[in-house]
Amino acid sequence: MITKLDEIIEAAKQKGKKRLVAAFANDSHTIGATSIAIDLGIIDATLVGDIDTIKKVCQEEGIDVNKYTLVQEANEQAAANLAVKLINEGKGDFLMKGLCTTDKYMRAILNKESGLMPGGKPVLSHVSVFEVPTYHKLLITSDVAVIPAPDFKQKVALTNYVISTAKVLGNPKPKVALIAATEQVSVGMPACVDAAIIAAMGNRGQIKGAIIDGPLAMDVAIDKESAQIKMLTSEVAGDADCLVWPSNEAGNVFYKTATKFAGAELAAMVVGAKVPCVLSSRGDSTKTKTYSIALAALSCK
Amino acid sequence: MITKLDEIIEAAKQKGKKRLVAAFANDSHTIGATSIAIDLGIIDATLVGDIDTIKKVCQEEGIDVNKYTLVQEANEQAAANLAVKLINEGKGDFLMKGLCTTDKYMRAILNKESGLMPGGKPVLSHVSVFEVPTYHKLLITSDVAVIPAPDFKQKVALTNYVISTAKVLGNPKPKVALIAATEQVSVGMPACVDAAIIAAMGNRGQIKGAIIDGPLAMDVAIDKESAQIKMLTSEVAGDADCLVWPSNEAGNVFYKTATKFAGAELAAMVVGAKVPCVLSSRGDSTKTKTYSIALAALSCK
Numbered sequence: 001m002i003t004k005l006d007e008i009i010e011a012a013k014q015k016g017k018k019r020l021v022a023a024f025a026n027d028s029h030t031i032g033a034t035s036i037a038i039d040l041g042i043i044d045a046t047l048v049g050d051i052d053t054i055k056k057v058c059q060e061e062g063i064d065v066n067k068y069t070l071v072q073e074a075n076e077q078a079a080a081n082l083a084v085k086l087i088n089e090g091k092g093d094f095l096m097k098g099l100c101t102t103d104k105y106m107r108a109i110l111n112k113e114s115g116l117m118p119g120g121k122p123v124l125s126h127v128s129v130f131e132v133p134t135y136h137k138l139l140i141t142s143d144v145a146v147i148p149a150p151d152f153k154q155k156v157a158l159t160n161y162v163i164s165t166a167k168v169l170g171n172p173k174p175k176v177a178l179i180a181a182t183e184q185v186s187v188g189m190p191a192c193v194d195a196a197i198i199a200a201m202g203n204r205g206q207i208k209g210a211i212i213d214g215p216l217a218m219d220v221a222i223d224k225e226s227a228q229i230k231m232l233t234s235e236v237a238g239d240a241d242c243l244v245w246p247s248n249e250a251g252n253v254f255y256k257t258a259t260k261f262a263g264a265e266l267a268a269m270v271v272g273a274k275v276p277c278v279l280s281s282r283g284d285s286t287k288t289k290t291y292s293i294a295l296a297a298l299s300c301k
Numbered sequence: 302m303i304t305k306l307d308e309i310i311e312a313a314k315q316k317g318k319k320r321l322v323a324a325f326a327n328d329s330h331t332i333g334a335t336s337i338a339i340d341l342g343i344i345d346a347t348l349v350g351d352i353d354t355i356k357k358v359c360q361e362e363g364i365d366v367n368k369y370t371l372v373q374e375a376n377e378q379a380a381a382n383l384a385v386k387l388i389n390e391g392k393g394d395f396l397m398k399g400l401c402t403t404d405k406y407m408r409a410i411l412n413k414e415s416g417l418m419p420g421g422k423p424v425l426s427h428v429s430v431f432e433v434p435t436y437h438k439l440l441i442t443s444d445v446a447v448i449p450a451p452d453f454k455q456k457v458a459l460t461n462y463v464i465s466t467a468k469v470l471g472n473p474k475p476k477v478a479l480i481a482a483t484e485q486v487s488v489g490m491p492a493c494v495d496a497a498i499i500a501a502m503g504n505r506g507q508i509k510g511a512i513i514d515g516p517l518a519m520d521v522a523i524d525k526e527s528a529q530i531k532m533l534t535s536e537v538a539g540d541a542d543c544l545v546w547p548s549n550e551a552g553n554v555f556y557k558t559a560t561k562f563a564g565a566e567l568a569a570m571v572v573g574a575k576v577p578c579v580l581s582s583r584g585d586s587t588k589t590k591t592y593s594i595a596l597a598a599l600s601c602k
Contacts, residue, residue, distance in 0.1 A: 179550070180550060181553040188449070191550055219556075230583075230584065249548060250551045252482040256523075257558045259520070260527070261565075262562040262563040282531075
């Protein structure tokens with residue numbers, strides 16, 4: 001079982017190279033991160049963008065441009081669409097956002113005709129894996145970035161996404177905490193009610209392959225002593241592998257507090273499309289970008 | 302200006318003793334915390350509860366029972382009501398929860414005839430002051446505990462509460478960040494919209510005595526580098542004194558992540574009643590309980 005982010009890189013290496021396609025890869029951040037991942041032996045990379053700009057950036061950064069397959073498309077939205085098309089044509093295993101805006105990137109993925117969405121009613125969401133120095137294992141969480149206020153069905157989807165990511169990381173039966181402001185089932189609080197229902201679905205085997213409990217307040221989910229003080233009996237309490245957030249706001253506050261105040265690093269990806277999609281931002285550390293590429297590569301079927 | 306929690310104790314000492322009344326103070330936690338505060342010279346204390354039990358606990362804990370004024374009431378709700386009555390009769394300056402449940406404590410405070418609520422339409426809420434080792438000053442936040450999902454008017458009240466607490470701590474013009482999942486004004490996200498409106502009210506002087514900005518994502522509020530990367534110009538960004546949470550869930554996740562993962566300590570109190578009310582729980586550290594008593598004492602008029 002993987003318990004550190006560095007081990008994701010090792011696991012991705014062992015699994016063998018996957019083919020990354022980067023959408024509008026005209027910037028030093030995308031080029032730098034993919035270059036590291038290539039050198040680590042995790043990926044081959046196709047960069048879709050303006051080839052002259054890409055060559056110039058490579059020269060400035062001292063990166064050998066010959067390590068990439070380059071595809072010319074100087075328009076932002078067209079480059080995102082073309083990257084998606086290459087995936088659909090089988091020319092890549094997973095997607096990465098370059099300099100195009102998140103809006104245009106998601107539009108390309110979500111496009112009903114040319115996008116990357118499977119049939120049915122798929123839920124496009126986001127999984128992030130945190131290594132917090134003061135916690136004894138990785139924390140796999142959803143959703144800190146994509147769905148602002150998940151409804152019940154979406155929360156079920158998030159629950160399944162963290163479980164499947166845990167399995168990718170070698171954990172056959174993760175402990176999943178559905179987070180609320182309290183572990184009491186306050187029927188006036190939708191987060192509590194949804195969590196109780198999803199936990200019951202876990203008990204009945206309607207959601208498989210995990211030990212699910214909720215509602216749990218954050219302290220109880222990750223701190224055994226807090227659970228003991230509150231006299232809470234739960235297999236998940238104090239030992240959660242996965243956290244499902246009641247809202248993007250709560251998740252985002254965790255994300256930022258953990259990274260800025262508690263020295264956490266993370267890997268993240270968009271899930272629910274046909275392939276994993278990396279959605280790193282300029283603010284992410286180089287480590288986070290590398291870990292995210294490795295996580296997505298390891299998550300490819 | 303106070304920048305560490307220890308300084309709150311010093312400031313409370315200098316201000317002079319306040320009279321605490323503890324509701325159903327039959328437990329070692331309440332007795333221990335008030336004993337420390339008495340010894341620090343911050344308070345005199347009246348304990349309402351079962352006197353025999355209180356004496357027994359004092360003996361077990363090696364605390365001199367004579368430092369307290371004792372008032373007999375063996376029933377939980379009646380003890381909470383009686384503590385409130387003593388405040389209303391001018392026999393105490395602020396309230397503290399003992400072994401009675403939060404429900405019963407709040408019921409005593411909120412009672413329309415005998416409670417502690419001022420006239421008009423007061424908003425009973427919660428202010429917590431965090432000392433995070435990795436942040437350069439205290440963070441005054443609301444609401445992590447009392448109002449699950451504050452509406453717009455309640456958010457305005459929370460904003461005013463953090464501002465007035467900042468003033469109590471000697472900050473004449475605090476920087477207030479209204480937290481959302483993003484600093485973009487996404488009109489589909491109520492947290493973003495409410496934050497933008499409250500920030501505008503601050504600009505127009507409808508909320509006074511502070512520099513208010515929002516919506517701000519957590520990272521941007523407390524990390525200058527994140528703000529720079531996002532090219533955000535804001536007096537508040539990276540230097541917030543106060544954080545207003547869009548929901549209890551988000552606030553609670555901050556609270557627990559900061560204390561459990563980032564080594565934060567805090568002081569907290571219920572605000573909006575006629576007097577500050579301490580609401581510590583068994584899970585709080587002795588330090589937090591002492592800081593909370595000092596904060597409430599310092600906040601007394």
